[in-house]
Amino acid sequence: xxxxxxxxxxxxxxxxxxxxxxxxxxxxxxxxxxxxxxxxxxxxxxxxxxxxxxxxxxxxxxxxxxxxxxxxxxxxxxxxxxxxxxxxxxxxxxxxxxxxxxxxxxxxxxxxxxxxxxxxxxxxxxxxxxxxxxxxxxxxxxxxxxxxxxxxxxx
Numbered sequence: 001x002x003x004x005x006x007x008x009x010x011x012x013x014x015x016x017x018x019x020x021x022x023x024x025x026x027x028x029x030x031x032x033x034x035x036x037x038x039x040x041x042x043x044x045x046x047x048x049x050x051x052x053x054x055x056x057x058x059x060x061x062x063x064x065x066x067x068x069x070x071x072x073x074x075x076x077x078x079x080x081x082x083x084x085x086x087x088x089x090x091x092x093x094x095x096x097x098x099x100x101x102x103x104x105x106x107x108x109x110x111x112x113x114x115x116x117x118x119x120x121x122x123x124x125x126x127x128x129x130x131x132x133x134x135x136x137x138x139x140x141x142x143x144x145x146x147x148x149x150x151x152x153x154x155x
Contacts (some may be wrong), residue, residue, distance in 0.1 A: 034105060038135030040142075043082040047108055055084060055114055056103040056132030064098055077102060077114070079132075081139035086114045093121040101132045 001009075036054045037047040047053055055077055063076035073092060076083045086104050096102065096119065104116035 036103070036131040038079045038132075038139065039077055039082040039084040040079055040135070040139050042084050042108065042114070049108060049110075052105060052107055052117070054103055054105045054131070055086070056101070057135055058132070059096070059098050059100055059102050061098045077104065079135045079139040081143055084114050085112065086116050088116040088119050090119075092119055096121040103132055 034052055034054055035048075036056060039055065039057050041047055042055060047055075057077045057079040060076040060078045060083060063074075065074045066072075067074070071091075072087065072089050074085065074087050075098075077086050078084075086106075088104065088106075100121065103120045104114065105118040105120075106114055106116035108114050
């Protein structure tokens with residue numbers, strides 16, 4: 001084999017190895033990527049069905065129900081426009097309360113229930129996760145816009 005052929009072979013092996021490495025890194029990144037959706041997005045079927053994602057908003061007043069097993073908790077997350085039922089098995093953060101901001105990570109089941117693997121609560125009384133605050137603000141603006149357009153409508 002000539003020196004030129006050896007260099008070309010070596011360059012091909014290096015390029016092939018780099019391509020395999022880049023493919024593996026991008027695949028790992030894609031499988032660990034978790035997107036955020038509001039309850040309105042989930043209700044509009046914008047959220048993935050078989051993939052982990054985050055949902056955030058406010059814990060609806062009067063919606064926390066603890067099951068008899070002592071570990072399972074069901075509650076409803078709302079962005080003031082839509083609501084999504086959530087089920088979580090585990091210990092909730094101390095700051096988890098009704099009417100407060102929450103972000104849950106998990107998967108949406110076929111029955112429309114979000115099965116959370118992790119629940120994150122606010123860290124002080126004025127804080128709401130930015131994603132949840134944005135979702136609530138968007139839903140509130142949409143509701144105001146709909147209300148403003150309704151009075152001028154004619155039957």
